[in-house]
Amino acid sequence: MPIEHLRQIIKSINGNPNCERIAPSESVKNYIEGFYIFSCDDMAQNQLVFNDGLPTIIFFPSITDQIDIQNNGSLITFKTAWINGGIMKSIYVNNLNKVKSILVMRFKSYAFYDIFNLPLHFFRNKCVASLADIGFDTFVLNKIYGEQQNIQRIRQIESYIEQKVLSSKSNALFDAAIGYINEMKGQTSVLDVVCQIGVNYKWLERSFLNCLGISPKEYILLQRFIFAYGNLIESKNKDLTEIALKSGFYDYNHFLKEFKSYTGKTPLDYASNS
Secondary structure, eight states: OBHHHHHHHHHHHTTOOOSEEEOOOTTTTTTEEEEEEEEOTTOOSEEEBOOOSSOEEEEOSSTTOEEEEEETTEEEEEESEEEEOSOOOSEEEEOGGGSSEEEEEEEOTTTHHHHTTOOTTTTTSOSEEOTGGGTOOHHHHHHHHHOSSHHHHHHHHHHHHHHHOOOOOOOHHHHHHHHHHHHTTTOSOHHHHHHHHTOOHHHHHHHHHHHTSSOHHHHHHHHHHHHHHHHHHHOSSOOHHHHHHHTTOSSHHHHHHHHHHHHSSOHHHHHHTO
8 A cells, every 4th residue: 555554554553543444343353454544635646555464455436446556667557446465665656646535454464365265475476466366256346336435335345255254363372473573663583573472483484474475574574664664754854874773774774775675766765755
């Protein structure tokens, strides 16, 4: 999703609500993290698209709305909605301000792949996908867009999810690992997580791969980048060494390399065009 919207979601989850969240109904709360509504009127021309590990569907206001996403030099047009997950690098959405708003649906870590019967490596080679790619029912899609209000659309989505789920795979130890990494803002290591949660490395790695399709180290790096990105955008003096150290990097060069790998730009180039 647009990284600025992702930042708002994370801030809200951490107790600083600054976006509109609609909690999922009791019947689907084990599968859906939440629904979020964002205005797109003031979005930048090109917005970095990023993911924190949780698969997400971004619905447009109209079934005929479409936007363009730049992915590794290719321009891909998405109609009605797009889906993202996995490890996203140098992916940008163009002219999102052409749509008035978006409805964001975030899945719980273990739910998305089971609901749509997808392999865990689904996002490895395709971090941005269409509804057709996951087999989203077109009849249900028409029912969703037959509703005029977001809350009614959400209820139609939830009804669809209810019909597809089999059983919850919630795992308290895995959720504790996720919670600890998020609390540390990615400033931790896999060994530290293993020690804090009281599990062995193989269990942790297997759990991440089975629930998110990525390794625990990859998840840690995603959280650290999101935190570093926020520090860069919010910094007034743009002291990059200070930002790097504050964000858990060894030095500026380490920060530069990782920032460029996710955005395709240096921190200064990115900040000057934001």
